[in-house]
Amino acid sequence: MKEKILTLADIAIGKEVVFVSIAGGKTSKRRLADMGLNEGVRFKVLQSHKGGPCVIMVGSIRLALGFKMAQKVLVKNV
Amino acid sequence: MSNKTITVALAGNPNSGKTTIFNSLTGSRKRIGNYPGVTVEKEQAVFKYKGYQIKLVDLPGIYSLTAHSIDEIVARNFIIDEKPDVVVNIIDASNLERNLYLTTQLMELNLSLILAFNMYDLAQREVDVMDLDKLSQLMGTVIITTTANKKKGLNELLDEVIRVFKEKPACNDYTITYGSKIQEEIEKIEEVIRKDDRLAKRYSSRWLAIKLLEGDDDVSKKAINGSCSNELVAVIAKSVKRLKVMFGDDLEAIFADKRYGYISGACSEAVVRSYELRHTTSDQIDKLLINRVVGLPIFLVLMWSVFKFTFVLSEPLVALIENGQNFLANLAVKFLPVGGAIQSLVVDGIIGGVGSVLVFVPIIFLLFLAMGFLEYSGYMARAAFIMDGFMHKLGLHGRSVIPMLLGFGCNVPAIMATRTINDKRDRLVTILVNPFMSCGARLPVYTLFIAAFFSQEAAGNVLFSLYLIGIVVAIIMAKIFRNYMFRGEANAFVMELPPYRLPALKGLLIHVWDMVSAYLKKAGTIIFVACVAIWFLSNFPHNHDIKSKQLEQSYAGKIGKAITPVFEPLGFADWRTSVALIGGFGAKEVIIATLGTVHSVGDNESGEALRVKLQNAIDQEGRKLFTKLSVYSLMVFILLYMPCAAVIAVIKRETGSWRWSIFAVFYTTVVAWMFSFIIYQGGLLLGLG
Numbered sequence: 001m002k003e004k005i006l007t008l009a010d011i012a013i014g015k016e017v018v019f020v021s022i023a024g025g026k027t028s029k030r031r032l033a034d035m036g037l038n039e040g041v042r043f044k045v046l047q048s049h050k051g052g053p054c055v056i057m058v059g060s061i062r063l064a065l066g067f068k069m070a071q072k073v074l075v076k077n078v
Numbered sequence: 079m080s081n082k083t084i085t086v087a088l089a090g091n092p093n094s095g096k097t098t099i100f101n102s103l104t105g106s107r108k109r110i111g112n113y114p115g116v117t118v119e120k121e122q123a124v125f126k127y128k129g130y131q132i133k134l135v136d137l138p139g140i141y142s143l144t145a146h147s148i149d150e151i152v153a154r155n156f157i158i159d160e161k162p163d164v165v166v167n168i169i170d171a172s173n174l175e176r177n178l179y180l181t182t183q184l185m186e187l188n189l190s191l192i193l194a195f196n197m198y199d200l201a202q203r204e205v206d207v208m209d210l211d212k213l214s215q216l217m218g219t220v221i222i223t224t225t226a227n228k229k230k231g232l233n234e235l236l237d238e239v240i241r242v243f244k245e246k247p248a249c250n251d252y253t254i255t256y257g258s259k260i261q262e263e264i265e266k267i268e269e270v271i272r273k274d275d276r277l278a279k280r281y282s283s284r285w286l287a288i289k290l291l292e293g294d295d296d297v298s299k300k301a302i303n304g305s306c307s308n309e310l311v312a313v314i315a316k317s318v319k320r321l322k323v324m325f326g327d328d329l330e331a332i333f334a335d336k337r338y339g340y341i342s343g344a345c346s347e348a349v350v351r352s353y354e355l356r357h358t359t360s361d362q363i364d365k366l367l368i369n370r371v372v373g374l375p376i377f378l379v380l381m382w383s384v385f386k387f388t389f390v391l392s393e394p395l396v397a398l399i400e401n402g403q404n405f406l407a408n409l410a411v412k413f414l415p416v417g418g419a420i421q422s423l424v425v426d427g428i429i430g431g432v433g434s435v436l437v438f439v440p441i442i443f444l445l446f447l448a449m450g451f452l453e454y455s456g457y458m459a460r461a462a463f464i465m466d467g468f469m470h471k472l473g474l475h476g477r478s479v480i481p482m483l484l485g486f487g488c489n490v491p492a493i494m495a496t497r498t499i500n501d502k503r504d505r506l507v508t509i510l511v512n513p514f515m516s517c518g519a520r521l522p523v524y525t526l527f528i529a530a531f532f533s534q535e536a537a538g539n540v541l542f543s544l545y546l547i548g549i550v551v552a553i554i555m556a557k558i559f560r561n562y563m564f565r566g567e568a569n570a571f572v573m574e575l576p577p578y579r580l581p582a583l584k585g586l587l588i589h590v591w592d593m594v595s596a597y598l599k600k601a602g603t604i605i606f607v608a609c610v611a612i613w614f615l616s617n618f619p620h621n622h623d624i625k626s627k628q629l630e631q632s633y634a635g636k637i638g639k640a641i642t643p644v645f646e647p648l649g650f651a652d653w654r655t656s657v658a659l660i661g662g663f664g665a666k667e668v669i670i671a672t673l674g675t676v677h678s679v680g681d682n683e684s685g686e687a688l689r690v691k692l693q694n695a696i697d698q699e700g701r702k703l704f705t706k707l708s709v710y711s712l713m714v715f716i717l718l719y720m721p722c723a724a725v726i727a728v729i730k731r732e733t734g735s736w737r738w739s740i741f742a743v744f745y746t747t748v749v750a751w752m753f754s755f756i757i758y759q760g761g762l763l764l765g766l767g
Contacts, residue, residue, distance in 0.1 A: 026328055027146060031572050033334045034141035036176035046361060049370050053467055055575065060172050060204065060356070062364075064459065066466040066476060066571025 008045070008054065008065070008073035016044045017075040024072050032073075036061055042078060083124075083131040084243045085160070089153060089184060090168030091177050092139030093576040095196040098226040099168055100136040101585050103236070121592075127236050130243075135162065141176070143183040144330070145296035147500050154296075157187060158281065164239050165189045171201035171208070171223070174349065175341055181217060182254050182337040188282035190242045191219045194235055198223040207350035216344040227582075256288075256336045259324060263317035264288060270310050277301055290314050291321065292330045360577040364460065373464045380452065380461075381483050388444040388487060389518070395440035403433035422617055423610075431609030435602040438490055438724065439594060445484065445491045446593045447586065454581035454589070459573055466571050472553045473560040475504040476571060482508070482552070485515025486545075489725045493732055494593060503564035506738070507556050509729055513721040513746055514552040516545050519666040524713055526670055530689040531709045540710070548717050551749060596731070608723030612664045616657075616672075626678040634660055648715060648751065649708030649758040652697055659715075665722050707766050711758040718750035 011017055019041045022028050032038070036058050046062065048054040054070050056063050065073065090096040104123035121136040137156060138149035145151050157165060167184055169177040184191055193214075195201070201208065214221045222238050224231030255261065267287035271277050277286065281301075289297040291314070302311060318329065325332045367376060407425045414421040452458050458480065466476030474482070477499040484492035492512050499505040524544055528537050615634040629635050630653070638656035645651045654676040661672035670688070677691040695703035704712075720743040721729075730739040 026330060029328070029331060030142075030144065030146065030334065033331070033338070034144075034179065035572050035574065036173070036179075037572075038334065038338050047364070047368060049467075053463060055364065055368065055463070057361075059175070061176065062360070062575040062577075064463040064571070064573045064575050066463070066573075067470045069571060 003076045005074050005076055008056075008070040008075055009048070011045050011048070011075065013045055013048050016042060016078050018042050018078055020074040020076055022072050023074060028072070035063060037063065082243075083133055084164060084239060085133045085135065085162040086164045086166060086239055087135045087137055087157060087160075087162040088166050088168055089137050089157070089180065090139065090196075091141055091170060091173075091180060093574060094139070094168045094170040094177060095226045096139060096168045097136060097585065098582070099194070099196065099224065099232070099235075100134060101582075101588060102226055102229055102232060104134055128240060130240060132236070132239070140180065142180060143187075144292070145294050148502055149500065151296055157184075157189065163190060163243050164192060166192045166194050166235065166239065168194050168196050171195040171198045172204055174201075174345055175338070178217070178341045178344070179334075179337060181219075182340060185218065185254065186282065186285040186288060188285065190246055192235070192238055192242055193217065193219050193221045194231075195221055195223045196226055198231070199225045199228070204356070205349055205351045209348040212348040213344060216348065254337060254340050256333065260291075260321065260332075260336075263291060263321060266317060267291070267310070267313055270313050271301075274310070288333065291317060292333055293318070358577060360456070360575075363578055364575070367457070368460050368464055373460075377461050377464050380457070384445070384448040384452070385487055387448050388441060392440040392444050396437050399433065399436050399440070403429055403436075419617070419620060423613065426617070427610045427613035430613065431606045435598070435606055435609075438488065438597065441488055442491045442494075442597050443590055443594055445487065446494075446590045449480070449484070449495065450586050450589045451581055454579075454586060456576045456578045459575050462573065463575070470571075473556040474508060475499060475501065476573075478504065478508040481512055482515055485512045485517060487518055489513050489515065489517050489721060490597070490728050491593070493725065493728045494597070496732065503560075506733065507559045507564060509732060510559060510738070510742055510745075511552040511555045513725055513742065514548045514555065514718060516548045516717055517666065519722070520717060522667050523662075523669050523716055526673075526689065527692070527709050527713055530692045531704060531706055540713075544713055544717050547714060547753070551718060551753065555749065597728070603727075608727075609664050612661065612668075615660070626676055629657060629672075629675055644751070645715075647759065648711050648754040650704070650712045650715075652695075652703055654695075655703075655712065659719070662716065663720065663723060665724070666716070669716065707758060707761040711754045711761070714757055715750045715754040718746060718753055720744075720747045720750075 005020055006017075008017075019032075019037050019039060021039065022032055037043070041058060043056045043058040046055040046057050048070065053067055054065050056065065088096050088100055100121060100123075104125055122134060124131060124133045126132070135156065137153040140147070140150045140153050143150060143154050145154070156162070165184060165187075167181050169181065171177075181191075181193060195210070210221050210223070220238055220242065222231060222235045224235055226232070256264070264284060264287045267290060268283040271281070271283045271286055277283075286297065286301060290301065290310075301307075321329055321332075367373060407429050410424045410429065411421065414424060449458075452461070461479065462476035464476075465479040469476050469479055478496075481492045481495045481499075484495055489512050492515065493509050496505050496508050496512075499508060524541055528540050532540050612634070615637070616629055616632045618633060619631070621628070621631055634657055635653065638660055639653040642651050642653050642656045645656065654673070657676055658669045658672040662669040673692070674688050677688065677695060692704060697703050720726075726739045726743060729742055730736050733739075
């Protein structure tokens with residue numbers, strides 16, 4: 001069965017997911033990779049506000065994703 | 079003893095403790111200024127260690143060595159162009175994977191590289207096993223462990239720097255392999271590069287080949303100007319085509335994947351750790367500070383406190399400077415020939431000019447002390463996050479919110495504070511619209527006019543409406559700039575939230591001192607020159623002893639008269655007003671003093687006298703000079719028109735070119751004219767005149 005791809009905006013606070021990709025240009029993709037978010041990385045959602053902004057935990061790093069970013073970040077369940 | 083100088087560059091991720099290491103190594107030793115023409119700051123300091131002169135350079139904190147941000151280009155160009163003897167890569171040992179990503183790119187530059195695993199004590203607690211020998215072998219470099227905030231490992235680091243300097247072992251740039259297909263293409267390109275002496279001398283051929291395959295704009299531009307560029311372009315185009323067939327369009331991502339692949343391989347061999355996400359105190363604090371409901375109010379209260387702190391504490395200091403200025407002026411009046419040009423130059427030109435530079439110092443010092451505290455404690459990243467959604471709707475960036483708010487105090491430190499905005503376009507837009515945030519110096523000007531022409535009940539609303547117009551204009555202009563001048567993909571907002579910590583006083587003071595000295599050195603001179611220029615324009619040609627007559631016949635008066643017709647459709651066409659507006663170029667509050675002079679208010683008369691004079695002023699045809707409508711139009715003009723000399727100077731300093739300063743002067747004045755026009759003519763149509 002194919003794994004279901006979700007957007008980060010669908011993920012409840014406190015859940016852990018695996019990063020798949022980002023729907024966006026090369027720049028966004030590269031920015032995320034530079035900051036430690038590349039394919040297969042597991043992270044946890046710490047905060048999620050309506051409209052997109054959210055805070056995630058990648059290892060010991062906390063990353064803040066801004067407005068509309070969460071809708072573009074594609075993830076799958078662990 | 080040998081007196082050799084070793085140039086050592088510190089490179090590393092933001093929040094890796096790079097600056098802490100820099101500060102502990104260099105201490106309060108004399109720090110040499112910034113590099114000319116570059117807006118991003120690189121710090122450097124020289125000190126002696128075991129008979130060597132060590133020149134330590136702190137590069138901007140970066141995650142990668144691509145050409146996507148100005149920080150990265152600055153760091154990269156320093157390493158390529160200045161060829162430091164040793165590069166120390168500071169690594170947050172508790173975040174190995176991500177930190178080593180930069181390392182893999184540094185390795186390809188063929189450097190004498192040392193890895194400093196910082197915050198090592200913390201990492202040891204989190205990780206079960208970290209086999210440093212193995213990692214060192216896999217990365218092909220030496221590893222030193224440090225805990226900078228406890229000053230551990232720093233001497234070992236310096237010893238290693240000296241050893242590496244003497245032995246010059248280049249790190250093994252072949253460690254990272256990209257697979258045979260990519261390797262083939264890299265070798266083809268390297269072959270062409272080696273034919274070109276200019277390129278071969280300057281770059282590591284492997285690194286250059288990789289960057290060209292990745293499609294790096296900055297490097298491509300520089301390399302393709304060479305002698306065998308046609309051949310190079312052709313080879314690259316072919317290689318890129320072949321690789322894209324195999325790997326898809328985004329080659330940069332392929333290289334990134336391979337690098338991460340190598341790192342995770344290395345880490346899985348050398349590091350053992352149980353997968354566990356630890357919640358920290360910082361996470362608990364964040365539950366409150368970036369909470370959806372209370373996050374925003376807390377932010378506003380903090381900002382309000384910063385303002386209170388700055389302006390309450392700076393008031394006596396500013397008064398002290400002004401008293402000192404008066405004291406010196408009186409002294410000069412006593413000892414210099416009476417009424418001469420020299421006395422006037424010393425009193426009004428030089429002492430006045432130095433004074434207007436110095437009055438900003440207490441404000442800049444206190445404001446950056448408070449803001450630096452919030453920045454170093456880790457709160458600023460959260461503030462940007464809280465405001466990001468809102469600022470996006472305005473065409474700005476979360477990080478822009480701080481400079482915009484600071485603008486209500488003073489636009490000078492506000493524009494200096496845009497340094498924390500990484501994206502060049504976002505930063506430029508924020509700088510350009512900042513002067514519309516009505517600063518503290520404009521307030522007394524409004525107060526004067528409002529008190530003279532509006533009832534006490536209306537005063538508050540009138541004042542509030544001015545501030546609001548400033549904000550609305552800033553938003554409109556930001557949108558226009560974003561849509562027409564600085565187009566492009568909106569920058570993905572991803573930001574690291576560093577753990578909260580209590581800022582070290584020393585680091586904080588160093589930061590504040592850097593800001594104050596930058597202001598004094600660069601902006602101060604320009605402000606001073608502008609003040610002397612205004613003095614000259616209003617005192618020459620010298621032909622009258624009555625101040626108002628003198629001013630009328632001076633160059634400033636003539637310029638004022640010449641530009642007056644421009645203000646006809648705005649409702650305040652009078653040479654006296656025009657001269658006051660020219661005075662506002664020196665500093666906005668100077669408008670009041672100039673109005674006083676042109677309306678023949680004596681130096682010792684109270685503010686009331688000027689108010690009455692303004693109320694009763696008439697033009698040549700004997701009509702009242704000001705109506706409520708024309709005063710409002712004038713206030714809107716003062717709110718929006720060209721920034722004062724200090725702001726212009728600081729825009730030049732922060733953007734690195736006069737182009738943007740001159741642009742700011744013109745466009746703000748045009749915008750001011752348009753808005754005043756709409757308000758005055760609209761008002762007339764509505765019968766408000």
